[in-house]
Amino acid sequence: TAATVSVDYVVMARMLTGPQVVEYSLAGKIFAVPLSVHSVLMATSWTGLSDAHYQGNYILVRRRIKRLLIVGIVVVLVPSAVILMFKELIFGIITGQKNFAISNSLLGAWVLYLVLRIWCDTFAMAHLSAGRQTLLNGYIPFQAGISICAQIFFGHHFGAVGVMLGLCASFVLTAAWILPRRFFQQTRSVPALP
Numbered sequence: 001t002a003a004t005v006s007v008d009y010v011v012m013a014r015m016l017t018g019p020q021v022v023e024y025s026l027a028g029k030i031f032a033v034p035l036s037v038h039s040v041l042m043a044t045s046w047t048g049l050s051d052a053h054y055q056g057n058y059i060l061v062r063r064r065i066k067r068l069l070i071v072g073i074v075v076v077l078v079p080s081a082v083i084l085m086f087k088e089l090i091f092g093i094i095t096g097q098k099n100f101a102i103s104n105s106l107l108g109a110w111v112l113y114l115v116l117r118i119w120c121d122t123f124a125m126a127h128l129s130a131g132r133q134t135l136l137n138g139y140i141p142f143q144a145g146i147s148i149c150a151q152i153f154f155g156h157h158f159g160a161v162g163v164m165l166g167l168c169a170s171f172v173l174t175a176a177w178i179l180p181r182r183f184f185q186q187t188r189s190v191p192a193l194p
Contacts, residue, residue: 007144008163011151016159023102024160026094031110034079038072038118042125050129058187065126065183072118080111109164116171123179127186135182143174 012021045068052060083090084107091100127135147170154162154169 007148008151008167011148011155011163011166012160015152015155016163020160023106024163026091027102027106027110030083030090030094031080031114034076035114035117037075038121041068041071041075042121046125046129049126053126053130061126061187065122068122068125069119072122073115076114076118077111080114083107084111103161105161106164109161109168113164113168113171116168116176120171120175120179123183124175126183127179130186132182132186135178139174139178143170146170146173 008024009021012024016024045064049061049064052064087102087107088099091102092098124136127133147167150166150169151163152166154166156162158165
């Protein structure tokens, strides 16, 4: 997991300029706030979801996951919209510079990353609350490899935005489809015996 989401600074140190790394880092710090709020939401939902899983109430499990996805997207998109609308003010306050230049494409890539994380983390929590960590352990090494390679490739061509795109690609090619697919297979209602 660390290789998947934390290799970005290693990649950037080898191919980006100092100002690009600063821009990336500041955007990351800002967007970490809504992601942290989402993590708290996941933690508080764990017990109820786990209880529903072990009771075999898959309708309730699916309903709760749907609600968590909707709330998670709102928790991320509303603050992200505020950040995008007031980026000059926000980054000016943080950096102490009135005209701190930050790329709209980098901010957009961070929003895309957050949406992917909400999607993937919600389904990952659903699997973990049901004790299915083997699934995650199975794909994470592949995701880490994809993340490193994609960040290097895209980072070389597109700078800081490319690093974010590489990270997003690692989620799209693994967790974003594996986790929901397995979740719906696992929570398919079993017909009652006659």
